[in-house]
Amino acid sequence: MAGIAIDKLVKRYGATQVVHGIDLTIEDGEFVVFVGPSGCGKSTTLRMIAGLEDINDGTISIGGQVVNRLEPKERNIAMVFQNYAIYPHMSVAENIAFGLYTSGLDKAAKRKRVEEVGEVLGLTPLLERRPSALSGGQRQRVAIGRAMVRDPAVFLFDEPLSNLDAQLRAQMRLEIKRLHQRLGTTIVFVTHDQVEAMTLADRIVVMRDGHILQVGAPMELYEKPADVFTARFIGSPTMNVVPAKATAEAGRSSLQLGEAPLAWSTALPADVLVGVRPQELRVLEQGESADLVLSGTVVVVEPLGPETFVHVEAEGGLLLASASAKHPPVVGSAVRLGASASGLRLFDAKSERAL
Amino acid sequence: MTGSSLMQRFAPGRVIVWLLLLAGGLLMLTPLLFMFSTSLKDSADIYDLRLIPAAPTLDNYKTVLSDGRFLRWFWNSLAIATIVTLSNVFFDSLVGYTLAKFQFRGRYLVFLAILSTLMIPTEMLVIPWYVMAKNFGWLDSYWGIMFPGMMTAFGTFLMKQFFETVPNDFLEAARVDGLNEFAIFWRIALPLVTPALSALAIFTFLSNWTAFIWPLIVTTSKELYTLPVGLASFAVESQIQWELIMTGAALATIPTLAVFLLLQRYIVRGVVLAGLKG
Numbered sequence: 001m002a003g004i005a006i007d008k009l010v011k012r013y014g015a016t017q018v019v020h021g022i023d024l025t026i027e028d029g030e031f032v033v034f035v036g037p038s039g040c041g042k043s044t045t046l047r048m049i050a051g052l053e054d055i056n057d058g059t060i061s062i063g064g065q066v067v068n069r070l071e072p073k074e075r076n077i078a079m080v081f082q083n084y085a086i087y088p089h090m091s092v093a094e095n096i097a098f099g100l101y102t103s104g105l106d107k108a109a110k111r112k113r114v115e116e117v118g119e120v121l122g123l124t125p126l127l128e129r130r131p132s133a134l135s136g137g138q139r140q141r142v143a144i145g146r147a148m149v150r151d152p153a154v155f156l157f158d159e160p161l162s163n164l165d166a167q168l169r170a171q172m173r174l175e176i177k178r179l180h181q182r183l184g185t186t187i188v189f190v191t192h193d194q195v196e197a198m199t200l201a202d203r204i205v206v207m208r209d210g211h212i213l214q215v216g217a218p219m220e221l222y223e224k225p226a227d228v229f230t231a232r233f234i235g236s237p238t239m240n241v242v243p244a245k246a247t248a249e250a251g252r253s254s255l256q257l258g259e260a261p262l263a264w265s266t267a268l269p270a271d272v273l274v275g276v277r278p279q280e281l282r283v284l285e286q287g288e289s290a291d292l293v294l295s296g297t298v299v300v301v302e303p304l305g306p307e308t309f310v311h312v313e314a315e316g317g318l319l320l321a322s323a324s325a326k327h328p329p330v331v332g333s334a335v336r337l338g339a340s341a342s343g344l345r346l347f348d349a350k351s352e353r354a355l
Numbered sequence: 356m357t358g359s360s361l362m363q364r365f366a367p368g369r370v371i372v373w374l375l376l377l378a379g380g381l382l383m384l385t386p387l388l389f390m391f392s393t394s395l396k397d398s399a400d401i402y403d404l405r406l407i408p409a410a411p412t413l414d415n416y417k418t419v420l421s422d423g424r425f426l427r428w429f430w431n432s433l434a435i436a437t438i439v440t441l442s443n444v445f446f447d448s449l450v451g452y453t454l455a456k457f458q459f460r461g462r463y464l465v466f467l468a469i470l471s472t473l474m475i476p477t478e479m480l481v482i483p484w485y486v487m488a489k490n491f492g493w494l495d496s497y498w499g500i501m502f503p504g505m506m507t508a509f510g511t512f513l514m515k516q517f518f519e520t521v522p523n524d525f526l527e528a529a530r531v532d533g534l535n536e537f538a539i540f541w542r543i544a545l546p547l548v549t550p551a552l553s554a555l556a557i558f559t560f561l562s563n564w565t566a567f568i569w570p571l572i573v574t575t576s577k578e579l580y581t582l583p584v585g586l587a588s589f590a591v592e593s594q595i596q597w598e599l600i601m602t603g604a605a606l607a608t609i610p611t612l613a614v615f616l617l618l619q620r621y622i623v624r625g626v627v628l629a630g631l632k633g
Contacts, residue, residue, distance in 0.1 A: 050527075050531060051530075051531075052527050052530065052531070071530075072527075072530050072531045072533075073530070073531065073532070073533035073534075077531065078531065079527075079528065079531045081524040081527070081528055082524070083522055083524050084524075085522070085524035085525050085527070085528035087525060087543060087546075087547075088547065089546040089547065089549075098529075098532055099532055101532050101533045101534060102532070102533030146528075146532070
């Protein structure tokens with residue numbers, strides 16, 4: 001096992017720079033998830049860790065050793081690809097054994113390792129099958145098996161669940177999480193799905209346009225997003241962000257939003273963005289009050305079973321709020337939405353950084 | 356069978372198509388049938404144009420097979436076609452793979468240069484090949500017959516196109532698994548393009564088995580003749596023995612038929628994949 005240190009890492013394709021000098025330290029045994037939209041540089045960074053992309057500047061160290069010039073096979077890593085990359089002309093057992101290509105083990109020892117891994121991943125009855133006879137989830141397990149069999153220092157996962165349906169994805173998430181708990185190996189996992197990031201990670205790295213925006217534990221990012229992008233990217237449904245004016249006086253401010261000005265204990269810039277998660281913004285009962293109250297008209301009602309979300313046309317645009325699952329408002333009705341001050345996240349309107 | 360499906364089966368359009376196909380099939384089959392028929396006739400009966408010989412005999416086969424020259428030419432053709440096929444399968448794939456999967460300066464230029472040779476007809480190349488063979492001392496040798504076909508632009512192009520369809524993830528996974536670049540080509544990429552390889556192998560073998568012009572030009576010793584050249588030499592001898600020529604030709608079709616019967620699945624697939632016509 002080993003930790004990873006990334007120092008001022010730069011990647012360029014011709015004149016275009018796609019990773020802009022990022023720094024990150026991943027502890028030994030940690031499960032770190034890189035998350036961000038397409039083109040943010042997360043997969044490129046992972047591929048640089050794997051040795052599949054050249055590094056233009058900066059260094060990557062694995063287990064204390066700088067690996068910039070090492071071939072992938074010399075880095076003691078294993079990688080699981082988005083499209084599984086299990087060889088169609090080999091059986092499941094041969095695919096898993098391929099991970100031991102450079103191990104120097106004899107045939108019997110390899111077979112034993114393959115059977116052990118097959119057992120752990122529930123692949124024992126499938127060992128002699130060809131990949132074409134497997135389901136998507138089984139193929140993904142074979143790919144994980146091929147990575148596992150080598151007992152590498154670091155596992156790298158490049159969007160491994162994106163080709164699976166929602167149910168299977170949830171199941172594989174659980175399996176990967178349990179695998180990490182069992183093996184304790186360092187894992188770097190790339191995804192654009194924030195649910196995967198939240199459920200799997202010890203720490204999440206949010207990337208955008210080749211920069212790291214924020215690194216932290218899932219709940220830390222959820223509770224204290226460093227900027228509007230992270231606030232909207234982490235958490236489901238997406239956080240509502242509403243522009244507002246503020247007036248500051250003697251280290252305190254007054255936020256001009258909703259039915260009544262909202263007193264704020266710190267000095268705020270004149271233009272702010274107010275973030276409130278749909279779970280924190282509730283449809284108020286008649287006569288009920290809250291720190292922030294906005295009025296609007298219900299446009300769409302989305303019952304989800306235990307809770308119901310309503311889209312409300314209100315001051316600041318279309319807002320998503322939670323409503324009583326038993327007595328949701330009807331489309332077209334006028335509603336009042338309320339949130340407590342503690343549920344609000346404020347951002348500078350210019351820099352979009354958290355205040 | 357219901358009335359409507361019968362009607363569908365014998366619709367005028369379909370009947371016309373069948374008749375046309377039948378006529379085309381007969382047109383191609385007739386010379387072959389006459390070849391086999393003549394090979395079973397006595398020399399006195401060869402101008403009797405009945406398809407089924409009056410007195411069929413295997414004497415021609417005995418004569419041809421006991422003639423050392425025929426067997427020699429047969430083996431020459433077999434060896435040359437096999438070696439050239441193996442060489443093409445290996446080198447065309449290797450170059451095609453390199454052009455498809457590696458980024459290097461001049462890659463596109465190399466590919467264009469290879470493609471441009473496809474524009475030159477074989478007849479135009481015969482003279483430079485001959486000059487080359489003469490200068491290197493390859494005239495009248497096996498290597499002289501084989502060298503122009505050891506690697507082909509078409510095969511390289513075909514394989515490059517197929518390797519481009521192999522996802523890079525497979526190759527990168529193998530790189531992470533510790534394979535060197537040749538092992539990745541040999542153990543991962545090559546097995547993934549088996550249909551294209553089969554098509555290339557079949558067409559290379561068949562075209563070399565039937566090659567005539569270049570082996571005729573480059574060889575002078577009769578023991579180096581390939582089967583088509585040898586059979587043609589029968590025809591220019593003082594007394595043309597058509598029954599023996601037809602017997603030789605009938606025997607020469609055996610490997611072709613064997614290749615077809617064994618690999619017809621691949622041939623059809625190969626034709627579809629490569630966009631070739633026979």
